[in-house]
Amino acid sequence: MTENGIPAVELDHVTKQFGEFTAVDDLSLSIGENTFFAMLGPSGCGKTTTLRMIGGFEDPTSGTIRLHGDDVTGLKPYRRAVNTVFQSYALFPHMTVAENVAFGLRRQKVDDAEIKRRVGETLELVQLSARGSAKPKQLSGGQQQRVALARALINHPRVLLLDEPLGALDLKLRKEMQIELKRIQQEVGITFIHVTHDQEEAMTMADSIAVMNHGRIERLGSPSEIYEDPRTPFVAGFLGASNLMHGTVSGNDVGLPNGAVIRLTDHQAARCNGHREVQIGVRPEKLSFYGRGTSENTPANRLTGVIADASFLGTSTQYLVEVPGIGQVAVVEQNLGEIHAPGEEVVVAWKPEHTFVVE
Amino acid sequence: MTTTLHEPELARLARRRAMVPYLLLLPGMAWLFAFFLVPILRLIGVSLQSGIYPNYEFTWQWDNYARLWTQYGGQVWNSLRFAFIATVICLVLAYPLAYFIAFRGGRWKNFLLVLLLMPFLMPFLLRTLSWKIILADEGLVVGTLKSIGLLGPNATLLATSVSVIAGIAYNFLPFMALPIYVSLEKLDRSLIEAATDLYARPTEAFRKVTLPLSMPGVVAGTLLTFIPAVGDYVNVLLLGSPNEFMIGNVIQSRFLNVLDYPVAAALSFTLMAVIVLMLIPYVRATGTDDLVA
Numbered sequence: 258m259t260e261n262g263i264p265a266v267e268l269d270h271v272t273k274q275f276g277e278f279t280a281v282d283d284l285s286l287s288i289g290e291n292t293f294f295a296m297l298g299p300s301g302c303g304k305t306t307t308l309r310m311i312g313g314f315e316d317p318t319s320g321t322i323r324l325h326g327d328d329v330t331g332l333k334p335y336r337r338a339v340n341t342v343f344q345s346y347a348l349f350p351h352m353t354v355a356e357n358v359a360f361g362l363r364r365q366k367v368d369d370a371e372i373k374r375r376v377g378e379t380l381e382l383v384q385l386s387a388r389g390s391a392k393p394k395q396l397s398g399g400q401q402q403r404v405a406l407a408r409a410l411i412n413h414p415r416v417l418l419l420d421e422p423l424g425a426l427d428l429k430l431r432k433e434m435q436i437e438l439k440r441i442q443q444e445v446g447i448t449f450i451h452v453t454h455d456q457e458e459a460m461t462m463a464d465s466i467a468v469m470n471h472g473r474i475e476r477l478g479s480p481s482e483i484y485e486d487p488r489t490p491f492v493a494g495f496l497g498a499s500n501l502m503h504g505t506v507s508g509n510d511v512g513l514p515n516g517a518v519i520r521l522t523d524h525q526a527a528r529c530n531g532h533r534e535v536q537i538g539v540r541p542e543k544l545s546f547y548g549r550g551t552s553e554n555t556p557a558n559r560l561t562g563v564i565a566d567a568s569f570l571g572t573s574t575q576y577l578v579e580v581p582g583i584g585q586v587a588v589v590e591q592n593l594g595e596i597h598a599p600g601e602e603v604v605v606a607w608k609p610e611h612t613f614v615v616e
Numbered sequence: 617m618t619t620t621l622h623e624p625e626l627a628r629l630a631r632r633r634a635m636v637p638y639l640l641l642l643p644g645m646a647w648l649f650a651f652f653l654v655p656i657l658r659l660i661g662v663s664l665q666s667g668i669y670p671n672y673e674f675t676w677q678w679d680n681y682a683r684l685w686t687q688y689g690g691q692v693w694n695s696l697r698f699a700f701i702a703t704v705i706c707l708v709l710a711y712p713l714a715y716f717i718a719f720r721g722g723r724w725k726n727f728l729l730v731l732l733l734m735p736f737l738m739p740f741l742l743r744t745l746s747w748k749i750i751l752a753d754e755g756l757v758v759g760t761l762k763s764i765g766l767l768g769p770n771a772t773l774l775a776t777s778v779s780v781i782a783g784i785a786y787n788f789l790p791f792m793a794l795p796i797y798v799s800l801e802k803l804d805r806s807l808i809e810a811a812t813d814l815y816a817r818p819t820e821a822f823r824k825v826t827l828p829l830s831m832p833g834v835v836a837g838t839l840l841t842f843i844p845a846v847g848d849y850v851n852v853l854l855l856g857s858p859n860e861f862m863i864g865n866v867i868q869s870r871f872l873n874v875l876d877y878p879v880a881a882a883l884s885f886t887l888m889a890v891i892v893l894m895l896i897p898y899v900r901a902t903g904t905d906d907l908v909a
Contacts, residue, residue: 314809334812347810351828360824361814408814 263326265290265416265448266311271320273306273472280306281317282472288450288465293442295451295463299495303472304452305420311450312341312418325415335364340409341418345425346401348393354404355380355389361412379411382441399430406438410445417442419451423458435461456496460484468492488528490536490615499538500586501615506535509609515582519558520609528614536615541575541587543611546597547604559606560586564599578605656885663881672878680882688866688883695862695887698777699845702784703792706841707834709785710793714833718800729797732790744783744854751779751855775857783851788844792837799833800826835902839895846891863887 264287273281281303288294296304309315310322313334322330329337340361348357355376362372380386383403393401402422409417422438423431439462442449453459459466460480468476468483468491476483476492487493490501504511504519509526511519519537521529529535539558547555562580574596576588588605597603666677684692717728735743751757751773761767773779803826811821849864863883870880 312813314813334809335815335817339813341810341813343806343810345804345806347804347806349807349810349825360811360816364815364817364820408810412814 263290264288264323265292265325266450267321267323267326268307268311269321269323271307271310271317271322273303273310273315274318279472281310283320284472284474286467286474286477288448291446291448292464293439293449293451293462295453295459295466296469297453297456297459297466297495298469299454302469304454304469307469308341308418308420308450308452311416312339313337338414339416339418340412340414341420342402342405342409342422344420344422346393346405348401348404348408350393353390353392354385354396357393357404358389358407358411360408365412375411379407382410382444383407398426399434402426402434403437406441410441413445414447416448416450419449421453422451423453423455431458438462460496468495470495484540485611486525486613487538488613488615490538493538493613493615498541498587500541500544501536501538502583503534503536505533511535511537513560513583515560515580517560517583519612521612521614522610525612525614538613538615539607539611541589542573543607544586544588544605545590545607546588547606555604556606556608558609558612559604561602561604562586564597564601564603567597567599569596578603580605659881659885662877663885665878667878669875669877677878680878681886683879684863684883684886688863691861691863691866692887692890694777694860695846695864698781698784698860698862699842699848702781702788702845703838703842705781705785706789706792707838710789710796710837711834714793714797714800718797718803732793736790740787740850741854744787744851747779747783747786747855748774751782774855775860777856777860779855780851780860780862783855784845784848787848787851788841791840791844795836795840796830796833799830799836803829831902835899839899843891843895847887 266286266288268284268286271281271284272279284303284307286307296307298304306315310317311324313329313332313336316331320330321328324337324339334341349360352360358376358379359372362375367375376389377386380389383406385400385403385407388396388400393404396404402425405422419438423434426434435458438449438451442462451459451462463480466476466478466480466483467474470491475489476487483492484496487496487499493499493501502513502519504513506521506526506529509521509523511521513519521537545556547559560578560580560583562578562583564576565579565585566577568575569592570589571592573589573591576590576597578586578588580586586605661674662672663680664674664677665672666675666680667673713732717725717732721728749755753772753774758767758771758773761773762769762771767773773782807825807829808821811825812818816824846862847864847867849862849868852860852862852865867880867883867887870876870883
């Protein structure tokens with residue numbers, strides 16, 4: 258947020274329907290100034306449609322969109338101080354890199370000397386100074402990506418929209434570009450709205466993430482907030498892996514079908530608000546193995562089971578533990594000492610503060 | 617292949633793979649050799665003969681070539697003029713038509729394309745003859761134009777350059793529309809979105825992105841229209857009068873009526889050369905690399 262508190266982008270009860278299909282369903286959202294904001298979700302969740310409505314490529318069926326407090330609903334893209342990096346880059350194939358980058362300034366009738374200066378400056382920002390006279394076809398995927406970025410940023414938009422910008426790159430390049438994008442966002446200091454289906458990408462770059470499903474926002478918050486307390490089974494499953502279990506609440510305790518009792522924090526217990534039957538979850542890396550003889554050092558939440566499978570992943574090992582009455586529980590342990598073998602009977606335990614309740 | 621190959625075998629495979637493009641070219645090349653190159657050389661040979669049918673002999677009769685300018689200048693001028701005007705008319709009609717089908721056609725796209733090609737299900741002669749009825753002296757078009765004062769009371773359209781150009785434009789319209797349609801259809805829509813995102817108004821987006829990227833279709837369409845239109849003679853025969861005779865009519869009558877093969881051959885060859893010479897700068901200017909890309 259800026260000092261005066263006006264958000265960069267504000268969606269107010271926005272709905273978009275395509276015929277019978279509701280792509281975005283009564284969505285309200287406010288994105289602060291100078292944030293890296295990610296919209297994360299599976300395909301068809303409405304994230305791209307939301308982005309396209311902010312850009313002006315689609316008009317909402319109902320609702321209001323504001324940019325820095327001004328109502329822009331129904332305004333054409335060329336009247337919005339917003340620029341987009343398209344999924345397939347959409348570089349103009351008949352123009353050189355420099356002409357592509359200068360396109361927006363030319364349309365705004367900026368004078369030639371100024372255009373020349375800013376094209377040079379922006380190509381430098383994306384480290385492509387030497388390729389100004391090349392055609393897009395002659396560049397690699399990563400370079401084309403950076404041209405698309407430069408072409409948008411040169412206009413000094415107040416909000417930059419990125420539609421799965423890294424989707425077409427290979428893994429190594431994608432990692433590099435994630436860091437690069439974050440650096441550029443901090444350097445230019447504007448709001449980036451990034452649409453992606455890659456949870457790791459969203460968590461690496463974003464200050465704030467909206468997890469979307471069926472045209473609605475399921476969870477909104479910082480990456481760590483969302484990860485540690487996903488609140489819904491969908492978010493728990495979409496962002497990283499989770500062990501989810503059904504149980505019955507009484508006070509701060511949850512009774513599981515196999516008789517084990519799991520302890521919740523006061524905060525999580527309050528979230529059950531009167532429900533008896535709940536689903537609780539815990540991330541696999543929060544679980545540890547303990548021998549049969551438990552001591553006072555063993556965390557309070559415990560399950561007993563038999564290791565069904567162990568997969569060595571390099572830095573860690575992933576185990577599947579068969580717990581009678583509950584099913585398989587995934588455990589990820591750092592490879593510090595011994596590696597357990599399938600068939601071994603174990604106690605897995607975790608701390609109450611690592612338990613979350615999902616609705 | 618699961619077994620490992622020895623080096624000589626690998627080399628043989630590589631050699632064989634290198635041969636494939638040539639083998640694939642072979643039938644086409646053979647066809648062009650037999651039915652294009654050989655006849656062209658023979659045409660050149662005939663064009664330098666002299667004499668009276670059927671006794672021609674090869675005498676390096678260069679004079680045959682001069683006839684195009686000395687004797688048939690008017691017909692050459694008619695050919696180029698009519699073909700040029702008809703090509704411009706086709707372009708003006710076909711571009712918006714192709715644009716509409718490609719961008720606004722939606723689920724009607726295929727239906728609209730069939731409509732565009734529908735007249736071609738009718739024989740060429742019937743199609744052209746029907747213009748005789750449309751443009752007839754007592755017909756609807758002439759009557760209407762007279763009543764609103766665009767035509768004088770004694771004016772006609774049939775047997776004038778107007779009817780010939782109308783016939784040519786009508787017959788070649790799909791050859792212009794289809795290549796333009798294809799180039800617009802395959803144009804990535806996100807490029808137009810990107811242009812409007814970068815502050816281009818719709819007209820600017822068209823001028824800076826859509827039009828330049830559809831130029832390969834425009835070039836292909838104008839070539840497919842202009843080249844056959846220059847050599848056309850049927851439209852003149854059916855809709856024109858001897859005043860509108862084009863070079864095609866001369867060649868046809870030299871070959872089939874007068875049986876003056878050498879002059880007919882010289883005219884044919886010169887016409888071809890003139891068209892090629894005219895089109896080289898055009899294709900250069902509009903970008904050949906996009907045409908083949």
